[in-house]
Amino acid sequence: MxxxxxxxxxxxxxxxxxxxxxxxxxxxxxxxxxxxxxxxxxxxxxxxxxxxxxxxxxxxxxxxxxxxxxxxxxxxxxxxxxxxxxxxxxxxxxxRRPGGRQPVAARPGLLTLLESVRPTPGFVLDQVSNLLAANPEGLRLLWGIAAWEPQRRNLIRYVFTHPAARSVFEDWAGMARDCVAHLRTVQGRDPGSPELAALTGELCAASAEFAQLWAHYEVRTKRGARRMFAHPAVGRVELTSEILTAPDGQRFVAFQAAPGPDRDALALLGLVGDDVPEHGHGAEYEQR
CATH class of the missing domain: 1.10.260.40 (lambda repressor-like DNA-binding domains)
Incomplete structure (x- = not known):
């Protein structure tokens, strides 16, 4: 375009x-x-x-x-x-700002923060939601994404193309809308972004649902939200996301739990092996 x-x-x-x-x-x-x-x-x-x-x-x-x-x-x-x-x-x-390259490495301070918040699942994302880094709990929260090559790991690609995502996010439709609305805000800041063009082109071809949402043109800034996860390893857990954005556009995202069973589930998430689902049939997703 x-x-x-x-x-x-x-x-x-x-x-x-x-x-x-x-x-x-x-x-x-x-x-x-x-x-x-x-x-x-x-x-x-x-x-x-x-x-x-x-x-x-x-x-x-x-x-x-x-x-x-x-x-x-x-x-x-x-x-x-x-x-x-x-x-x-x-x-x-x-x-006429030229499209700038996205940073390819997570900021050192954000990497330290990832370890500091454990067992809270944490991620470092760039503007188009490429997964620059994650702590072990973060990788396991997005069940199955660890099986992808690191350069393929993108939160929005995961939501729309990974078979586990529709089960992991109980309100998958709400998560999908939020992801696409976020990409529109990225487009506003950098319409010429080659990373954005490549991702949206790929997902429009791979997912009719993404293409429909992209054409609808909903715009919404990513903010913290409550999300319910139905996780194959630790069961059903409600988490609240918090988002911190660095000057270069990198985002630190943490999914926190209230004291009680949900927080206990996060502690378990840091202990279970990637190939040992304890609830449901999550192992099949690791092979796709």
Whole structure:
């Protein structure tokens, strides 16, 4: 995809999700051919000319002012995360920033932190969620990912293509949506990222569900969340993730447990062997 079109793609996706009634416009008689708002309706709501708005969607104007972006965000009823994404896209496209290479090694301080938090499962991820490092509990929490070659280990690839993921994450659909929404925020900061283009191209081809979510264009910043795991080695456990982001974009992610059985399960996770599932039939996933 051309960097000049990413801003327009986002605007089109957003106006397609807003109904006239949501912004106080009459639906009118007959069937609307355009889902959501028409271009002229968005332009009127934002106080810009229809021609100017069309140029934005077509990538022929890539330097809108902050006032115009704020007006568009209000017209399209964007969330704070979506508004931030709109601003990021506009800056990135206007600056023509070249896609930068992702760091290939975890920061030394984050590696130390991985050991310090044990038996809490911990990971170091880059912006597109490549697994740069993990403690033993972290690798075992993502059951089966250790069987992949290190360069293939990516949290989002795991969610959409590993057969164990749909069992490990009880709310797999929610996890999948969060992963794709995160990738859209990455695109906003660096539309030309070759790592992002390679990953999204691969997953669109490998997973119809990923392709559908990517086309839906949901934007949401990754934040801590409660997740329920149905783990083949230690059973059912509820964990809360915490995310720390370093200046270079590397993320430290830890899944913590409240005192009680869930915390005991994490201690067990650090002790069980990778090939000795104690609940269910997790061993089969290690062979895939």
């Amino acid at each position: 051309s960097d000049r079109r990413v801003l327009g793609d986002f605007l089109r996706a957003c106006r397609g999700r807003v109904s006239p009634s949501q912004v106080g416009l009459p639906v009118g008689a007959g069937r609307r051919q355009t889902p959501g708002l028409r271009r002229e309706e968005v332009a009127a709501l934002a106080g810009v000319s229809v021609d100017y708005y069309i140029r934005l969607e077509q990538g022929r104007d890539t330097n809108p002012s902050l006032a115009v972006l704020d007006a568009l965000a209000a017209a399209l009823r964007l969330t704070e995360d979506e508004r931030g994404h709109l601003l990021d896209l506009a800056r990135a496209v206007a600056d």
